[in-house]
Amino acid sequence: MRRVGCGLLVAMLGLVGFGWGVGAQPVAPPAAFVDAYREPVARILSAATADHAAWRRLATLTDTFGHRLSGSQALEDAIAWSVDQMRRDGFDTVWTDPVKVPKWVRGRESLALVGPRRLDIPMLGLGMSIGTPAEGLEADLLIVSSFADLERRSAEVRGRIVLFNVAYRGYGQTVTYRTNGASQAAQYGAVGVLVRSVGPEGLRTPHTGMLSYRPGVARIPAAAIPVEDAERLARLAESGQTLRVRLSMEARHDADADSANVIAELRGRERPDEIVVVACHFDSWDVGTGASDDGGGCIAAWEAVRLLRQLDLRPRRTVRVVLYTNEENGLRGGLDYRTRYATTLDRHVLMIESDLGVAAPSGFGFSGNDAARAQVTAIASLLGPIGATHIGPSGGGADIGPSVAAARIPAMSPEVDSTKYFVVHHTHADTVDRVDPGDMARHVAALSAMTYVVADMPMRLGETIGTR
Numbered sequence: 015m016r017r018v019g020c021g022l023l024v025a026m027l028g029l030v031g032f033g034w035g036v037g038a039q040p041v042a043p044p045a046a047f048v049d050a051y052r053e054p055v056a057r058i059l060s061a062a063t064a065d066h067a068a069w070r071r072l073a074t075l076t077d078t079f080g081h082r083l084s085g086s087q088a089l090e091d092a093i094a095w096s097v098d099q100m101r102r103d104g105f106d107t108v109w110t111d112p113v114k115v116p117k118w119v120r121g122r123e124s125l126a127l128v129g130p131r132r133l134d135i136p137m138l139g140l141g142m143s144i145g146t147p148a149e150g151l152e153a154d155l156l157i158v159s160s161f162a163d164l165e166r167r168s169a170e171v172r173g174r175i176v177l178f179n180v181a182y183r184g185y186g187q188t189v190t191y192r193t194n195g196a197s198q199a200a201q202y203g204a205v206g207v208l209v210r211s212v213g214p215e216g217l218r219t220p221h222t223g224m225l226s227y228r229p230g231v232a233r234i235p236a237a238a239i240p241v242e243d244a245e246r247l248a249r250l251a252e253s254g255q256t257l258r259v260r261l262s263m264e265a266r267h268d269a270d271a272d273s274a275n276v277i278a279e280l281r282g283r284e285r286p287d288e289i290v291v292v293a294c295h296f297d298s299w300d301v302g303t304g305a306s307d308d309g310g311g312c313i314a315a316w317e318a319v320r321l322l323r324q325l326d327l328r329p330r331r332t333v334r335v336v337l338y339t340n341e342e343n344g345l346r347g348g349l350d351y352r353t354r355y356a357t358t359l360d361r362h363v364l365m366i367e368s369d370l371g372v373a374a375p376s377g378f379g380f381s382g383n384d385a386a387r388a389q390v391t392a393i394a395s396l397l398g399p400i401g402a403t404h405i406g407p408s409g410g411g412a413d414i415g416p417s418v419a420a421a422r423i424p425a426m427s428p429e430v431d432s433t434k435y436f437v438v439h440h441t442h443a444d445t446v447d448r449v450d451p452g453d454m455a456r457h458v459a460a461l462s463a464m465t466y467v468v469a470d471m472p473m474r475l476g477e478t479i480g481t482r
């Protein structure tokens with residue numbers, strides 16, 4: 015599903031886009047300003063794709079520390095390791111900003127069909143769920159296919175465990191059942207909730223992820239089950255059998271724990287106070303090893319800037335790698351950055367986040383004004399050799415989101431086919447084996463080249479040459 019071979023179209027769009035920017039200042043045609051970058055970009059692309067350094071570093075991260083849930087020792091150990099490695103890599107400054115993060119602990123958990131006959135069902139409690147009583151929770155199962163279906167059958171809900179058996183229609187559309195299902199069912203008296211995993215068809219893999227309890231509604235335990243088991247239970251129920259299930263979860267919340275955002279800078283040679291951020295989140299769920307979500311994005315962002323250092327490409331502006339903490343169950347890292355750097359957000363030229371998998375990108379999604387869009391479109395035209403020339407209608411990421419919204423900072427994310435990412439995301443199967451080393455190298459190449467040119471170009475992104 016990669017969009018390649020549309021370089022001509024992109025160039026045309028770039029020309030059309032120019033002149034739409036605010037202020038109507040005359041601007042250099044795209045070719046003139048990007049021409050100066052053909053040589054350095056070619057060096058970046060060839061260095062990034064010369065080996066599998068990024069994948070190897072991701073393997074080291076995930077093999078050494080495993081998953082990195084907020085509040086875990088593994089996350090803090092991985093943070094300390096990254097700081098040490100970044101210093102060895104020769105970044106100008108590496109530091110950590112302390113952030114207090116929620117500490118949710120899964121504990122032991124299980125689910126079984128106990129009537130009319132016994133069947134153990136693979137499951138993962140949803141992140142931030144409460145646990146069940148120590149002896150577990152046994153109840154009849156009510157299966158619904160949507161929130162509307164739940165409402166229609168609301169009279170049958172009391173005292174039951176509700177299963178939302180909702181087919182996956184893309185993450186954005188389906189994730190509401192995981193996020194809001196527990197409170198929706200609890201308002202009609204449900205005692206527990208099961209959610210058909212939010213992901214494309216996998217291999218009987220449950221997907222965890224955060225739920226959020228609505229204030230004023232009883233909190234009930236909730237867990238995800240594989241697609242295959244949801245379908246089997248639905249077939250059994252349709253055949254008229256009364257299904258009884260037993261859910262046991264030790265999940266609990268401990269006091270907030272100490273964590274940190276990691277920041278590494280390559281200082282700008284002319285305008286060091288203007289900043290381009292390349293970001294990701296370093297925490298993960300507590301299953302698998304968080305390789306695709308989002309260890310890969312972190313190593314890619316880090317490698318993208320390390321390469322500039324290695325190639326002696328020091329841009330005019332400062333480039334900052336930010337490994338955010340606590341995206342999965344709190345977003346405290348992203349919120350801390352917004353608050354801590356509030357007075358310098360207006361000097362953030364661009365924020366890029368990679369958190370949809372490190373597949374080979376077809377380009378970037380971008381949100382910003384028309385002048386900026388024309389400029390990044392022109393820059394992307396240099397990425398033909400890796401097929402990353404497309405600029406999509408919007409870009410961004412959860413962690414950069416608070417800063418981007420607060421200061422209207424242009425935002426970007428690599429445009430990737432995320433099918434593979436959503437198959438393993440939040441599962442035991444999110445391991446480095448699912449990441450293709452060559453694709454990841456192209457991901458790094460695109461990030462590195464885009465970051466370099468935006469940080470180095472004569473005009474600030476979104477502004478025209480005559481305005482500064």
Ligand SMILES: [Zn+2]
Binds near residue numbers: 308341
């Ligand atoms: Zn993520």
